[in-house]
Amino acid sequence: MSFRNPKYTRSVSQEGSFNSSKSSISSSINSNSSIFGQLPRGLKGENVEWKKAKECYICQKKFNHTTRRRHHCRFCGNSICEEHGIKRRTKDEQKRLRICDNCDRELIRNEIQSEIEGEISRLQTEVQNARELNEKLYKDHYEKTSRVGQLEMELSKAERSQKQKEQLLQDRLNDEQIKAEKTRKAIEDIRNELDNAGKSETDMNQKCAEAEAQLESLKGEAENLRNRKNDLETQIMTLTSKLKESYPLDHVRPIVCDRCLNKLNQVYRPMLSNGQVAIESTNDSKQSVNNSQVLNPDN
Ligand SMILES: [Zn+2]
Ligand SMILES: [Zn+2]
Ligand SMILES: [Zn+2]
Numbered sequence: 001m002s003f004r005n006p007k008y009t010r011s012v013s014q015e016g017s018f019n020s021s022k023s024s025i026s027s028s029i030n031s032n033s034s035i036f037g038q039l040p041r042g043l044k045g046e047n048v049e050w051k052k053a054k055e056c057y058i059c060q061k062k063f064n065h066t067t068r069r070r071h072h073c074r075f076c077g078n079s080i081c082e083e084h085g086i087k088r089r090t091k092d093e094q095k096r097l098r099i100c101d102n103c104d105r106e107l108i109r110n111e112i113q114s115e116i117e118g119e120i121s122r123l124q125t126e127v128q129n130a131r132e133l134n135e136k137l138y139k140d141h142y143e144k145t146s147r148v149g150q151l152e153m154e155l156s157k158a159e160r161s162q163k164q165k166e167q168l169l170q171d172r173l174n175d176e177q178i179k180a181e182k183t184r185k186a187i188e189d190i191r192n193e194l195d196n197a198g199k200s201e202t203d204m205n206q207k208c209a210e211a212e213a214q215l216e217s218l219k220g221e222a223e224n225l226r227n228r229k230n231d232l233e234t235q236i237m238t239l240t241s242k243l244k245e246s247y248p249l250d251h252v253r254p255i256v257c258d259r260c261l262n263k264l265n266q267v268y269r270p271m272l273s274n275g276q277v278a279i280e281s282t283n284d285s286k287q288s289v290n291n292s293q294v295l296n297p298d299n
Contacts, residue, residue: 039110040076043103045091048077056081058101073100075107240267 042048050072055062057078063070071085072078074097087104088096099107253261 039106042073042075042077043107043110048075050077051079053079055079056084058084071098073098073103075099075103078102236267 051057053070056068058080061068061081063079063081068081070079071082073080073085074091075089078100080100084101085098087099087101089099089104089107091097252264256264
């Protein structure tokens with residue numbers, strides 16, 4: 001509000017030089033900030049000369065001493081009316097100085113631009129960081145993907161070998177089962193053979209017993225036959241003696257064949273009285289002697 005003081009305005013306008021009257025300001029006026037890089041001298045904070053125009057350089061309306069007094073923009077030095085120099089801005093960080101609308105607009109634009117540039121630079125940094133992070137993540141992802149691929153390969157390899165082992169075990173198990181089956185059959189065969197052997201032993205025993213019984217009965221039969229033979233021999237002997245008594249054999253001899261004659265000679269001793277037959281049957285002299293003994297008493 002001190003700038004609106006006419007005294008101050010007058011002193012500035014009277015002395016004509018901002019620099020000479022305000023040395024405290026001039027020392028700080030040269031301080032450059034990065035925002036003012038592209039700006040004209042005054043806007044950069046440097047000292048400017050006040051132009052003594054007769055009209056406002058913005059609205060071109062003529063000044064007078066009552067309703068439209070002449071003022072000066074401390075940034076461009078141009079003459080301005082009150083209406084177009086109503087704003088204040090800091091130049092030396094301590095005091096707020098009159099500024100025209102043009103300079104103010106320029107500063108605002110510059111601030112915005114600088115802000116935008118700052119934002120752009122910040123975004124560029126962010127983009128760079130994001131790019132680096134992305135690269136790192138991509139690398140990580142690649143490494144992990146290849147590791148996963150490796151692990152998958154190992155896993156499938158392990159699975160394959162596991163399957164092979166299972167197959168091997170299955171084959172071995174099948175073999176063992178076949179062997180066990182064979183062994184079971186062999187045992188079964190042996191058991192059957194043993195059973196058969198037991199049965200045949202029983203059969204043999206039975207047959208033995210039967211054979212013994214048969215043998216026994218044959219022995220009995222043989223005994224019977226022997227007895228019967230003895231009986232028959234006795235009968236024959238009796239009959240022979242009767243026959244001999246009834247029919248003389250000398251009459252038969254000439255009409256039978258040699259074989260029958262021989263038989264007759266064996267059974268019926270010839271007449272010992274003439275001694276012919278005894279000489280003929282020399283091969284069986286003992287029997288003939290017996291016969292002769294049997295026959296003799298009848299003579
Ligand atoms: Zn004006
Ligand atoms: Zn200005
Ligand atoms: Zn005959």
